[in-house]
Amino acid sequence: MKLRIGIGHDLHPLAEGRPFLLAxxxxxxxxxxxxxxDGDVLAHAVADALLGAAALxxxxxxxxxxxxAWKDADSMDLLRNVWERVRSGGWDLVNLDCVVICEGPKILPHREEIRRALAAALDVETxxxxxxxKTAEALGPLGEGLAVGADAVCLLEKI
Ligand SMILES: [Zn+2]
Known part of the structure; x- marks a missing residue:
């Protein structure tokens, strides 16, 4: 069985009058x-993890x-595009794990919806x-609420 691990990281500044989007x-x-x-930090981190694992x-x-062409693009379209490329390379997703770092809003109340959105885009079980x-314990730009960060790790299996 051939396995590949991938990591993705992203950070975006936060501004008033913009939607806070995660996947x-x-x-x-x-x-x-x-x-x-659209600045969807989680969609970007996940896309980079998938691309990195497949070296694409x-x-x-x-x-x-x-x-x-990508101005105000829907990042979930971008993620689906990335997943098509990776899957075309003969890869299946084993699992995906992610961290979102911000002082607010709270992620937990929305976690299941976010998991379902990612699973649907990647055609896997939730x-x-x-x-x-995670919060940044009030430290740095993330802790001061000036930005939101995301990390993603994925495991791919060759089919
Ligand atoms: Zn980004």
Whole structure:
């Protein structure tokens, strides 16, 4: 059995008047991610983990921020596009584990919805996807509520 592990990391500043999106799920909050696309920090970290595991590049390379085609893009479309590329390379997703780091909003009340959204986009059971929230203990830009970060790790299996 051939296995590959991948890691993804992302960070976006938070700004008023923007939706706070995690895997396409909108969390009620005064601020949201600033970015060329919709800024969905979790969708980006997951996409990079999948691409990294399959050695197929990274999202900055495949979807350049300078390309107007990706302005205000739905990052879940981008994630589905990435998963098609990875799956076409003969890979199945064994599991995905993620951390979202922010002072607010609380992730736990929305965790199951976020897990279901990721599982649906990647065509796996919800049990293969996990997401947890962490604060930065009031330290640094994440702790001051100026930004939101996400880390993702995935395991792929060759089919
Ligand atoms: Zn991003």
């Amino acid at each position: 396409g799920v909108r969390l009620p909050f005064a601020k949201g991610e600033l970015g060329h696309s 590049g990274d999202i900055g390379e495949l979807f350049p921020p300078a390309d107007p 049990g293969a996807v996990f997401v947890k929230g």
